[in-house]
Amino acid sequence: MKRFFLLAVLLLPGVAAHAATPPDTSAAAVPPAPRKWWRPAHLLLQTGGGLGQVAAGAGYALAKNRLETDVLFGYVPRKYAGSTLSLASLKVMYSPFRLQVAPKVQVLPLTVGAYASYTHGIANDGVRGQYPKDYYWFSVDTRVGPLLGGRVTYLAPPLAATGQPRRVSAYYELGTNDLYIASFFGNLNGGLGFGKILTLALGVKADF
Amino acid sequence: MCLSATLRRWFRLVPVVALLGLAGCDMLEFSPSDHRVPEEFTRLTEKNLAKLQARPLAAGDTLRFVFTGDSQKFYDEAEELVKSVNQQPGISFLFVAGDVSDFGLARELRWVDEKLRRLKVPYLTVVGNHDLVGNGREAYQHVYGPLNYSFVYGDTKFVLIDTNSREYNFNHKVPDINWLQTQLATLDGARRQVVMAHVPPDDGDFDSTLEIPYAQALGTAPNVVLGLSGHNHSxxxxxxxxxxxxxINSDAFSEHSYVVVTMWGDRQFRIKRVRF
Known part of the structure; x- marks a missing residue:
C-alpha cells in the first residue's frame, strides 16, 4: 500500500502541472509532429502483479490505443524473497471500451491481457546436470499468466512544443500465473478458492 | 457546514477503503517468490511445537501420531485428510514428511497451513525437495522454520533433517551428518529416538556418498527405532x-492414505495404514 501512495505522490505534480496550464493555449493548432517509429507511446510504473515491488517500463499502442504492449523491468529486494530478484516482463493488453465520464476523464472499464516474465536472481533454479530431464515439469524462472483490469485516464493538454496528445492513467490489474492456475485446476472440489490465486498490480501510465 | 458534511460522508468510506487496502496488500505480490505472509503464517514449527508441549505426554504413556508425506498441491485431499485424522483417537500430532509445497512458494505453504490448522492436533513438517525449488528454502524458513531440528515429546526424541541432496546439487553437505550424529548422541531424557526426513537414504536424490554414514548414524546411536520418510508417494x-x-516410507496426500504410528516400551511399535 505504501508503494501505491508513493506512486500517487509521483503522479500528482504532473497532474497539477497540467491543470495549471490555461486550456485555451493547449489546443493543438498544428498537427502533432510525426513520431519516430521506435518511440514508445507511454512510460509506466507499477507495483505487484508478480512483476516486481517496483517495475518500470515503456510500451506501444496499436489499433487506436485499444491494443497495448508493454515491456517492464522489475525489482524485488532480498528481504522479501530471500534473494534480490530482477524481472523482465512483457504484457499484451486489449481494452475494447472507453467511457468519457468527464470532459477530461476517460474510464477504460475492461482490460484483458496476458504476460510473460523472466526472473533473474532465483536462489536455486538449477545448474546443468543437477536434475534429470523433466524432473520438475515447470520452469522456475519463467512465468506466464492472464490479466484483467481497468483504468482511469486523465486527458492532459497536448505538449505545446510538439502538439503530441498526453494522457495520465492509473490502472489496476488482477492476475495469476501458470503455477497458481495448475494448483487451482487440480482442486475443483473447492480445496482452493479462486480468490486465493489472484494477484493485484497497481500502476500509473503516462502517454506522451 | 457543507464541507464537514462532505467530510463525514467520505469518512464513512474509511472502513471500506481499509478493508480493500488490507485485501489489496495481501494480493500485491512482488513475485511468486515473494514470501511476505501475515504473522500468523510465520514460525509455524515453533508455534506448533509450543501447542504440542502444552499437552504433555506422561512418562511411560503410549505415543500415537499420524505420519504422511507430500501434501504438495493436493488441497482437496488435504481437506479429506483433516476430516479423517480428526476422527483418530489418542493421537498427539501429525507429521508431514516434506514436499509441503509443489513449487517452493510461500503462498502454497500458506494454503496448506489453512487446511492443516483445522486439525485437532498440531502438525509438524520437514523440508522436502519441492520446498527447496527456486527461493523455496527462504520461504520454508520464513513460514515454518529451521530445516534441521529436534524435540523431545514424552519418551521419544524426534530428529528432523533435510535430506534433499539433489537440491544442493550433491555438495556432500546435505544431509548434515555431523549435526545428525550430535543430535542422536544424547536421548535428552527420552527412551527412544525417531528420525524424520523427506528423501529416504537409498534414493537417487539422496547423496550416495552419505547413504552409509547416514544409516550408521541411525544404527549406532542409542535406541533409534524408526527412520521415516516420504518423497516416493508409496x-x-x-x-x-x-x-x-x-x-518406513509413507504414502502421499495424493494416494488418500496415511499411517498411524503407535510406540510404547523401549522399541515396540505398531503401524496402521488408513485410507481416507
Whole structure:
C-alpha cells in the first residue's frame, strides 16, 4: 500500500502541472509532429502483479490505443524473497471500451491481457546436470499468466512544443500465473478458492 | 457546514477503503517468490511445537501420531485428510514428511497451513525437495522454520533433517551428518529416538556418498527405532541396513492414505495404514 501512495505522490505534480496550464493555449493548432517509429507511446510504473515491488517500463499502442504492449523491468529486494530478484516482463493488453465520464476523464472499464516474465536472481533454479530431464515439469524462472483490469485516464493538454496528445492513467490489474492456475485446476472440489490465486498490480501510465 | 458534511460522508468510506487496502496488500505480490505472509503464517514449527508441549505426554504413556508425506498441491485431499485424522483417537500430532509445497512458494505453504490448522492436533513438517525449488528454502524458513531440528515429546526424541541432496546439487553437505550424529548422541531424557526426513537414504536424490554414514548414524546411536520418510508417494517398510532400525516410507496426500504410528516400551511399535 505504501508503494501505491508513493506512486500517487509521483503522479500528482504532473497532474497539477497540467491543470495549471490555461486550456485555451493547449489546443493543438498544428498537427502533432510525426513520431519516430521506435518511440514508445507511454512510460509506466507499477507495483505487484508478480512483476516486481517496483517495475518500470515503456510500451506501444496499436489499433487506436485499444491494443497495448508493454515491456517492464522489475525489482524485488532480498528481504522479501530471500534473494534480490530482477524481472523482465512483457504484457499484451486489449481494452475494447472507453467511457468519457468527464470532459477530461476517460474510464477504460475492461482490460484483458496476458504476460510473460523472466526472473533473474532465483536462489536455486538449477545448474546443468543437477536434475534429470523433466524432473520438475515447470520452469522456475519463467512465468506466464492472464490479466484483467481497468483504468482511469486523465486527458492532459497536448505538449505545446510538439502538439503530441498526453494522457495520465492509473490502472489496476488482477492476475495469476501458470503455477497458481495448475494448483487451482487440480482442486475443483473447492480445496482452493479462486480468490486465493489472484494477484493485484497497481500502476500509473503516462502517454506522451 | 457543507464541507464537514462532505467530510463525514467520505469518512464513512474509511472502513471500506481499509478493508480493500488490507485485501489489496495481501494480493500485491512482488513475485511468486515473494514470501511476505501475515504473522500468523510465520514460525509455524515453533508455534506448533509450543501447542504440542502444552499437552504433555506422561512418562511411560503410549505415543500415537499420524505420519504422511507430500501434501504438495493436493488441497482437496488435504481437506479429506483433516476430516479423517480428526476422527483418530489418542493421537498427539501429525507429521508431514516434506514436499509441503509443489513449487517452493510461500503462498502454497500458506494454503496448506489453512487446511492443516483445522486439525485437532498440531502438525509438524520437514523440508522436502519441492520446498527447496527456486527461493523455496527462504520461504520454508520464513513460514515454518529451521530445516534441521529436534524435540523431545514424552519418551521419544524426534530428529528432523533435510535430506534433499539433489537440491544442493550433491555438495556432500546435505544431509548434515555431523549435526545428525550430535543430535542422536544424547536421548535428552527420552527412551527412544525417531528420525524424520523427506528423501529416504537409498534414493537417487539422496547423496550416495552419505547413504552409509547416514544409516550408521541411525544404527549406532542409542535406541533409534524408526527412520521415516516420504518423497516416493508409496508405502514401504523394512529393516534395510540390518541394524535394528526400521525404515518406513509413507504414502502421499495424493494416494488418500496415511499411517498411524503407535510406540510404547523401549522399541515396540505398531503401524496402521488408513485410507481416507
Amino acid at each position: 508405502f514401504r517398510i523394512g529393516e534395510y541396513y540390518d541394524d535394528g532400525v526400521t525404515y
